[in-house]
Amino acid sequence: MKSDANSKNANNTNSVSTTNNKSVKKLLLVVLAMFGFGFALVPLYDVFCDITGLNGKTNTSAATYDASSIDESRTVRVQFITRNAQGVPWKFEPVQNEIEVHPGEMKFVSFYAKNNANNDIVGQAVPSVSPGRAANYFHKIECFCFTHQPLGAGMDVEMSLQFYVDLELPDDIKTLTLSYTLYDITNKSS
C-alpha cells in the first residue's frame, strides 16, 4: 500500500512539475512585458504630454502662421525668463522681459547670449510654457531653440524668436510665461 502511494505520488510529481513549468513561462512573459512597459512609458508620456500640454513643452519644429484674424479685444501678457543649467558660463537673457500681444498677432522678440568662457561651447535652450495648459496655444514660427547654438569663446549673439498666441487660448489665461533653460551640450554634439 505504501509503494502504491509512492508511485502515485511520483506520477503526481511529474504532472505537477509540467504545470509548474507552464505557469513559470507565463509569469516570465508577464515580467518581460512589464519590463517593456516601463520603457514604453517613455514614448507614451511624450504623446500624452503632446496632446494635453501637460509638461509645458512647446512645439519643437517650426509652426506655420495660420491665424485667420487678430482678436484685438483681448490682450495677453507674455513674459520671458531665462535660466542657465548649473555651470553654463554664458550670459543669457531676454532683450525685453515681457510684451503684450493680441491672440492671432505675430510678434518678434530677441534674446541675448554671450559665451564668457575661454572655450567654444555649444548651447541648447529648452523652452517651457507656464501654465502648462497654455503650451499648446503658444506657436513658435521661428526659434533659436529649434537648433543648437554654437558660440565661440567670448562671442555674443542676438537670437530671435517669432511666435503668435492662438485665438483659442482659454479665456482665463491672461499671462503666459515662456521659460528657457540653457544647457551645455558641447560633449554631446561633437
Added chain:
Amino acid sequence: MTTDVIKETSHDDHQNDHHGDHKMTGIKRWLYTTNHKDIGTLYLWFSFIMLLTGGALAMVIRAELFQPGLQIVEPDFFNQLTTVHGLIMVFGAIMPAFTGFANWMLPMMVGAPDMALPRMNNWSFWILPFAFGILLSSFFMESGAPNFGWTFYAPLSTTYSNGSTAFFVFAVHIMGISSIMGAINIVVTIMNMRAPGMTYMKMPLFVWTFFITAYLLIAVMPVLAGVVTMVLTDTYFGTSFFNAAGGGDPVMFQHIFWFFGHPEVYIMILPAFGIVSTIIPAFSRKKLFGYSSMVYATSSIALLSFIVWAHHMFTTGMPLFGELFFMYCTMLIAVPTGVKVFNWVATMWRGSLSFETPMLFSIAFVILFTIGGFSGLMLAMTPVDFQYHDTYFVVAHFHYVLVTGSLFSLYAGAYYWLPKWTGNMYNDALSKWHFWCSLISVNLLFFPMHFLGLAGMPRRIPDYALQFADFNKWVSIGGFAFGLSQLIFLAVVIKCIRGGEKAPAKPWDGAAGLEWTVASPAPYHTFSTPPPQSDIDNADQHSH
C-alpha cells in the same frame, strides 16, 4: 534551531522515507538547501539583520537631529544615511521578512510538500546578501553611499550623482531579480500545489494576501528594473530619458518611479493584512468576519494601487483634472481598507478575547495602522498636500504604516508561529516587555513628527529651526528606546530556539489552519502526502 530540526527529522523519518534525506550539515546545509523551511529561516534571519542595520543608520540620524545644528555628521553623509536607511528597510527588512513568512507558512497552509520551485527558491535568497553587500560597500568607497534618497529622483541620481549610482543600480537590479523569483515561486505554489480539496475560497486569507502581493510584485518590479536602467544609462551612457537638454523630462522619472512605488507600498502592507487576519480570529475564538469581503477588498486595493501614483507628485504642477483624478482615486482606496478594519473589529466583537503577545501586536497594528491610514487620507487631499509635502508629516505617515503596520504584523506573526518553528514556547514575560517597550517608544518616536511636519519641518535635512528643538529631542529619545527594544526580541528568539516550555502541535486553542495539524517543531518534510479533506475543512477558518 539547526540541532532541533535535525533531531526532529531523524525520528520523523518514517513519515517521509521515500524522500530520502538529502540534508547536509554545517554551512553547506544552508548554502545548498532547497527546503522551504530552511529558506524561510534564512530569509527571516537575513531580514532581521537588515532591520538592525537599517535601524543603526536611523540611530545616527536621530542622534544628529537630537539638537539643532550640525554635531555628528556632515550634511552629505546625512543624506547617505537617510537614503540607505530607506533602501535597507524597504528592500532588505520588510520585503524579505514577508518572503520568509511565505516560505515557511505557505506550503504548510495549502498542504504542499514544499514550494513549487525549490532550487529557484535557493537562488532568490542567496543573491540577496550580495545585493546588500554591494549597497553597503559603497559607504566605504571614495564617492560614498547613494545620497539621493531611496526614491532616487532624477537629476539627483543622474546629473548630480556622487558617483554611487552604478552600485545603487546594480544592487537594486539584484534585489528586483530576487523579488521576482520569489513572487513567481509564490504564485506557482499557490496555483498548482494546493492539496486536493483546497479550493481558492477555502484558502486561508494569509494565502490570499500573499497570492495578490506576488502578482503585484511580478507587475511592478520589472518597471523598477526599467527605471533604474534608465537612470544608469542617463548617468553613464549619455542617454537623455530624464535630461531636458537632450529632450527628456525629469518629471517623467517621477511618473515611472511612482508607477512602481505606489503598488510597492501595498506589497509591504497586504501580507500584513494576511497575518493579522490569521491572528485576530485565533485569539477572539471566532471565525474571521467577512472572509470573502476580505478577499475582494484585498484585490480591489491591489487594482486601485495602479491608478493613484501621482498623489506623490501633486506639487509638480499637474493640471487640475489630474490632481482631482488622483485625489479621488486615492481616497477611494480608503473604502476597501475601511472594510478590512471594520472586519477585524467585527471579528473581535463579542469574541472570547485573550491577550497573548501575537494578539497584542495585532491589536496595536489595527489601531496604529489606522492612524497611518488617516494621515494618508490627509495627504491624499491635493490642497492640503501642498502644505504637508516633503515635511515630517509624510515621515510620520509612512512610519506609522510601515513600522506600526508592517513591522508590528511581522512581530505578531513571529510570536504566533515561533512555537511551530522552534518547538518551544517563547518567554512570555520577555515578549510582553518587548511589546510594551516598543508600543510606548514607537509612539514617542513617530507621533510628534505629525506636529513637526504641520509646523513646517522639512524631511531629509540634517538641521532644523530652533522652535523644533524640544519635539526633536523627544522624538530622538523615542527612537533610541525603540531601537533598544528590538534587542529584546532578539533575546526572545534566541532563548526560544535554545529551549523553553515544549510547544504542543497546536499551542493556541483558537487557531485554525493546516500548519497546526503537524507536530511542533514542524518536521523537516511536511505533507509529503496531502492532508485529508476533513483537516482542510476543519482548517477552513471562515466556515467552521
